[in-house]
Amino acid sequence: MKQDGVILIVDDDEDILVAGKLLLKRHFSSVQICNQPENIPRLLSEQKFDAILLDMNFGPGESSGAQGYLWLEKILEIDPQSVVIMITAHGGVDVAVDAMKLGATDFIAKPWQNEKVVATLSAAVQLGRTRTEAKDLRNTNKVLAEVSGASSGQALLGNSPAMKTVFSLIERTAPTDANVLILGENGTGKELIAREIHAQSLRSNKVFMSVDLGSLSETLFESELFGHKKGAFTGAKEDRVGRLQAANGGSLFLDEIGNLPLHLQAKLLTVLEQRMVTPIGANLAVPIDVRVITATNVSKQDLSLESKFRQDLLFRLNTVEIELPPLRKRHQDIAVIANHYINLYARKYHKPVKLLSAKALTAIENYPWPGNVRALRHAIERAIILSQGLELEPIDFQLDPQPNQAGDVVAPVSVNVANSNTIENEDLNLDRLEKGAIKQALQKHRYNISHAAKDLGLTRAALYRRMEKHGF
Numbered sequence: 352m353k354q355d356g357v358i359l360i361v362d363d364d365e366d367i368l369v370a371g372k373l374l375l376k377r378h379f380s381s382v383q384i385c386n387q388p389e390n391i392p393r394l395l396s397e398q399k400f401d402a403i404l405l406d407m408n409f410g411p412g413e414s415s416g417a418q419g420y421l422w423l424e425k426i427l428e429i430d431p432q433s434v435v436i437m438i439t440a441h442g443g444v445d446v447a448v449d450a451m452k453l454g455a456t457d458f459i460a461k462p463w464q465n466e467k468v469v470a471t472l473s474a475a476v477q478l479g480r481t482r483t484e485a486k487d488l489r490n491t492n493k494v495l496a497e498v499s500g501a502s503s504g505q506a507l508l509g510n511s512p513a514m515k516t517v518f519s520l521i522e523r524t525a526p527t528d529a530n531v532l533i534l535g536e537n538g539t540g541k542e543l544i545a546r547e548i549h550a551q552s553l554r555s556n557k558v559f560m561s562v563d564l565g566s567l568s569e570t571l572f573e574s575e576l577f578g579h580k581k582g583a584f585t586g587a588k589e590d591r592v593g594r595l596q597a598a599n600g601g602s603l604f605l606d607e608i609g610n611l612p613l614h615l616q617a618k619l620l621t622v623l624e625q626r627m628v629t630p631i632g633a634n635l636a637v638p639i640d641v642r643v644i645t646a647t648n649v650s651k652q653d654l655s656l657e658s659k660f661r662q663d664l665l666f667r668l669n670t671v672e673i674e675l676p677p678l679r680k681r682h683q684d685i686a687v688i689a690n691h692y693i694n695l696y697a698r699k700y701h702k703p704v705k706l707l708s709a710k711a712l713t714a715i716e717n718y719p720w721p722g723n724v725r726a727l728r729h730a731i732e733r734a735i736i737l738s739q740g741l742e743l744e745p746i747d748f749q750l751d752p753q754p755n756q757a758g759d760v761v762a763p764v765s766v767n768v769a770n771s772n773t774i775e776n777e778d779l780n781l782d783r784l785e786k787g788a789i790k791q792a793l794q795k796h797r798y799n800i801s802h803a804a805k806d807l808g809l810t811r812a813a814l815y816r817r818m819e820k821h822g823f
């Protein structure tokens with residue numbers, strides 16, 4: 352069977368070209384020949400060759416190899432990944448060795464032995480493919496690092512004294528490698544802050560790896576974080592690199608760290624102390640270099656309970672602590688964030704940019720936003736889509752009257768599906784029932800997404816998707 356490989360033979364001796372083509376055609380999928388090296392740049396620009404067989408001497412009586420060196424250099428200049436095999440005259444080993452110092456992969460001496468030529472080219476083609484794959488991988492990694500490492504393109508906004516303190520903390524902390532713990536309710540912008548820290552850090556051109564511990568099932572935690580070897584447990588069909596290892600060189604953002612079970616807290620602590628990670632089922636530990644940024648919506652008070660969170664791990668994680676107050680406690684941020692998203696969604700939905708009416712601004716500034724900035728953002732998106740007037744009015748925001756200033760829930764909820772198997776409400780529309788159940792769960796758990804998701808039997812990610820769908 353022919354090997355998948357595209358080969359180019361460059362030689363001014365027609366006999367060599369014909370013999371080489373006849374031989375190699377039987378073993379490789381494509382063989383091209385060229386009797387004038389001047390055509391090499393054009394050929395390389397037209398096609399990718401897995402291996403190039405290049406003569407050392409062109410022109411009658413030439414034996415110095417100078418032409419071969421020249422064209423070898425030219426080829427590597429055009430594509431440094433090229434795999435070039437030199438064709439040397441009998442006894443021209445010195446010349447071949449010099450060519451290899453310049454970057455040739457191997458050489459074949461004339462007159463050649465067919466088996467040797469095929470074997471050399473077969474290895475060369477494989478090397479060529481591996482080099483191309485490695486280059487593609489490097490490029491993919493670079494793009495991934497750029498995409499994930501960038502500040503997500505989202506502006507971190509705020510005028511409040513609390514946000515000014517946060518900006519200053521980010522600026523001072525980012526360039527150090529200090530671990531940072533971000534505390535705040537769901538939707539306050541913890542992930543945005545983590546990305547900003549990474550973007551302003553010396554690791555900004557490396558990967559930013561985010562792991563939402565709130566949406567992982569307990570069985571997945573360990574393998575997701577630490578990785579596993581093939582066969583380490585039922586279902587481990589192949590080796591898997593853990594997130595800690597994948598974040599090597601960059602920053603690892605562990606969201607909802609409060610959800611990490613106690614026994615894995617111990618394992619994480621060991622990894623951070625030793626800067627080594629051992630995938631499940633592996634014998635060898637792998638060194639890692641990551642900056643760890645964590646976030647949680649668990650209160651500081653709860654986090655300092657040894658029964659819930661290992662205090663030695665907490666001290667490792669909270670070298671710097673950033674506390675993000677809920678939006679209702681920093682209403683000076685509301686106008687600037689609202690205007691930013693009005694512009695963004697007007698562009699997205701091809702709508703005219705509208706101003707907030709004075710009444711609308713007062714309404715959103717006085718609303719307690721139990722879902723914080725995430726909910727404000729969704730409310731703006733909905734308002735942009737629905738608004739028909741010249742300005743955005745309070746009615747466009749469909750603000751629920753239920754929470755009072757302190758964020759306490761006081762309003763009754765219209766749909767009750769939580770405690771009974773029979774649905775008393777007349778409305779059996781599944782979509783509305785789902786919306787009602789989500790609303791009820793969010794209110795019950797004061798917009799704690801992890802708890803609401805658990806109550807609804809959903810992962811956090813699934814709840815977010817549904818919240819988005821229903822415009823929460």
Ligand SMILES: Nc1ncnc2c1ncn2[C@@H]1O[C@H](COP(=O)(O)OP(=O)(O)OP(=O)(O)O)[C@@H](O)[C@H]1O
Pocket residue numbers: 505506507508509535536537538539540541542543544606646648688724725728800
């Ligand atoms: N200061 C801010 N300026 C602009 N947008 C913000 C700000 N804070 C949060 N947002 C937006 O609000 C949404 C939620 O932010 P983010 O995911 O960072 O919150 P979080 O606290 O990590 O939430 P969770 O605890 O649920 O994971 C995002 O769309 C984010 O862009």
